[in-house]
Amino acid sequence: MARYLRTLRAFWTSALAAELEYPANALIELLSVLGNLAGSLVLLALFYGRGHGLGGWSWNEALVVLGMYTLLDGVTSTLLQPNLGEIVNHVRTGSLDFVLLKPIDSQFWLSARTFSPWGLPGLLAGVVLIVVAAGRAGAAPAPITVLGTAGLLLCSALILYSLWFVLAATSIWFVKVWNATEVLRSTLVAGRFPVSAYPPLLRTLFTLVLPVAFLTTVPAEAILGRATLPWVLASLGMATLSLGLSRGLWRHALRYYTSASS
Amino acid sequence: MKRTLRLARVLLSVQYAYMLEYRAEIALWALSGLLPLIMLALWSGAGAAGELSLSPAALNRYFLAAFVVRQFTVVWVIHVFEEDALQGRLSPYLLQPLHPFWRYLAAHIAEQATRVPFVLAIVLVVWLLGAGTSGWPPPSSLLLGLLVTQLAFLLRFLLQSVITMACFWSERAAALDRLLLIPYLFLSGLVAPLEAFPPGLRRLAGATPFPSMVSFPARLLSGGEVDLLGGLATMAAWMGLLLPLYLLLWRAGLRRYAAMGA
Numbered sequence: 001m002a003r004y005l006r007t008l009r010a011f012w013t014s015a016l017a018a019e020l021e022y023p024a025n026a027l028i029e030l031l032s033v034l035g036n037l038a039g040s041l042v043l044l045a046l047f048y049g050r051g052h053g054l055g056g057w058s059w060n061e062a063l064v065v066l067g068m069y070t071l072l073d074g075v076t077s078t079l080l081q082p083n084l085g086e087i088v089n090h091v092r093t094g095s096l097d098f099v100l101l102k103p104i105d106s107q108f109w110l111s112a113r114t115f116s117p118w119g120l121p122g123l124l125a126g127v128v129l130i131v132v133a134a135g136r137a138g139a140a141p142a143p144i145t146v147l148g149t150a151g152l153l154l155c156s157a158l159i160l161y162s163l164w165f166v167l168a169a170t171s172i173w174f175v176k177v178w179n180a181t182e183v184l185r186s187t188l189v190a191g192r193f194p195v196s197a198y199p200p201l202l203r204t205l206f207t208l209v210l211p212v213a214f215l216t217t218v219p220a221e222a223i224l225g226r227a228t229l230p231w232v233l234a235s236l237g238m239a240t241l242s243l244g245l246s247r248g249l250w251r252h253a254l255r256y257y258t259s260a261s262s
Numbered sequence: 263m264k265r266t267l268r269l270a271r272v273l274l275s276v277q278y279a280y281m282l283e284y285r286a287e288i289a290l291w292a293l294s295g296l297l298p299l300i301m302l303a304l305w306s307g308a309g310a311a312g313e314l315s316l317s318p319a320a321l322n323r324y325f326l327a328a329f330v331v332r333q334f335t336v337v338w339v340i341h342v343f344e345e346d347a348l349q350g351r352l353s354p355y356l357l358q359p360l361h362p363f364w365r366y367l368a369a370h371i372a373e374q375a376t377r378v379p380f381v382l383a384i385v386l387v388v389w390l391l392g393a394g395t396s397g398w399p400p401p402s403s404l405l406l407g408l409l410v411t412q413l414a415f416l417l418r419f420l421l422q423s424v425i426t427m428a429c430f431w432s433e434r435a436a437a438l439d440r441l442l443l444i445p446y447l448f449l450s451g452l453v454a455p456l457e458a459f460p461p462g463l464r465r466l467a468g469a470t471p472f473p474s475m476v477s478f479p480a481r482l483l484s485g486g487e488v489d490l491l492g493g494l495a496t497m498a499a500w501m502g503l504l505l506p507l508y509l510l511l512w513r514a515g516l517r518r519y520a521a522m523g524a
Contacts, residue, residue, distance in 0.1 A: 022433070022434050024432065024434075025434055025437050028437045028438065028440065028441060029437070029440075031441055032440045032441055032444065035441065035444035035445075036444055039444055039447060039448035042448065042463070043448065043453055043454060046454055046458050046459070047304070049460075054304070054307075055307070174284075174286040174287065185294075186294045186295070186296070186297055187293075187294070187296060187300075189297055189300065190300050193304060197304055197307055198300075198303050198304065198307060199303055199306075199307055201391075202300075202303050
């Protein structure tokens with residue numbers, strides 16, 4: 001365990017040094033976070049401006065959901081995209097060979113090799129939006145609620161990671177699934193809105209097949225003090241299940257890995 | 263003339279074969295464009311049709327058309343070009359008596375051809391799920407819509423090509439695409455029909471090339487009322503602006519090209 005922590009520190013200090021070579025990207029990423037946030041707010045306002053709302057959620061409550069989405073998008077830009085986006089390239093060029101030869105768990109290496117500090121503005125914006133919107137929605141969460149929400153958010157991040165890793169791992173068979181991750185990113189856009197705003201069929205789909213509901217709606221309900229035990233347990237179960245699935249699939253996939261000449 | 267035709271045929275057939283090899287990816291990619299359909303679910307859930315002076319059937323048709331337009335206007339030239347420039351693959355292309363622009367354009371068109379069956383399948387599923395009650399647009403507007411969709415693709419390709427020229431000045435220019443995607447997402451009519459925008463925002467959107475890329479062809483395709491000549495003139499004006507800019511930047515950039523890699 002200590003070895004893994006030490007390795008992680010080495011990974012991330014080198015990643016930070018490499019990323020700081022491109023300071024202009026900080027500006028691009030910041031503009032992108034702000035632009036996306038502004039666009040989402042305008043879009044939400046279009047729904048609420050007509051007095052219809054979305055799935056029975058008030059304006060401020062819907063903003064909490066948007067905050068959760070922004071936060072998870074920040075996690076994606078910080079950790080998931082830089083790491084898991086590379087898996088496809090490793091498979092295609094055969095450099096996965098070198099990863100497999102290292103005396104460290106290959107899934108760990110692939111998932112934590114680098115990190116991008118440019119995702120941090122997204123994380124920050126998400127947290128700020130959640131705190132402000134939850135306060136305006138009249139939520140006065142007890143410390144235990146905040147802790148529980150943090151736990152649920154961790155579950156969301158794990159589910160998101162597992163989904164992404166599973167998709168990237170299929171590149172062992174299909175070789176070029178560069179866009180697999182794009183699919184995920186664009187489908188998860190659905191998480192910008194509370195899941196109850198969708199028609200019943202999509203709602204089921206977003207809960208069972210593509211767990212968008214667990215990603216943003218469940219943690220948002222938790223911070224608003226509306227969490228129910230079945231949903232919390234389901235979220236925990238979904239996180240464990242998908243993490244186990246990603247692990248199992250990776251081990252299975254490696255048996256089919258035939259390398260590539262470069 | 264004969265040479266041009268032969269060139270086009272060879273380029274397209276090579277790229278088509280290449281794309282077919284990676285059809286798994288294209289299938290996934292087709293799925294990644296589901297955003298307009300997700301938005302359709304939200305807008306019909308919000309009961310917005312009545313206030314937008316659009317019947318629910320017209321709303322269905324609009325978003326289904328927006329989905330089709332989005333599928334055939336996907337542009338990724340900046341990502342390929344960045345990789346080609348960084349890995350030195352651009353150098354042999356430059357030696358050939360053909361502007362690399364055509365190679366990328368052929369790749370995009372070939373990819374659209376591979377996409378057709380997946381798009382048809384998805385449209386059919388949505389049709390069967392209930393949007394089918396909304397009726398079928400007349401063949402004339404269908405044909406015209408598909409033609410204008412191709413023009414919209416060219417416009418988007420040209421716009422991204424202009425941004426792509428930043429690859430000559432920076433090693434991470436593909437990040438700019440994230441910025442370009444934001445106004446495209448929110449102002450093009452992909453997430454909301456332009457009628458839903460407040461007047462000020464609508465004027466702002468109208469001053470950008472983005473509505474020409476989704477809203478205009480989607481309305482044509484769905485058989486809605488549009489100012490055909492005005493729309494075409496706007497598209498032509500933007501293309502007339504972007505093409506010289508592209509050529510100018512290409513020349514300036516090429517002088518800076520350092521032919522990295524092997």
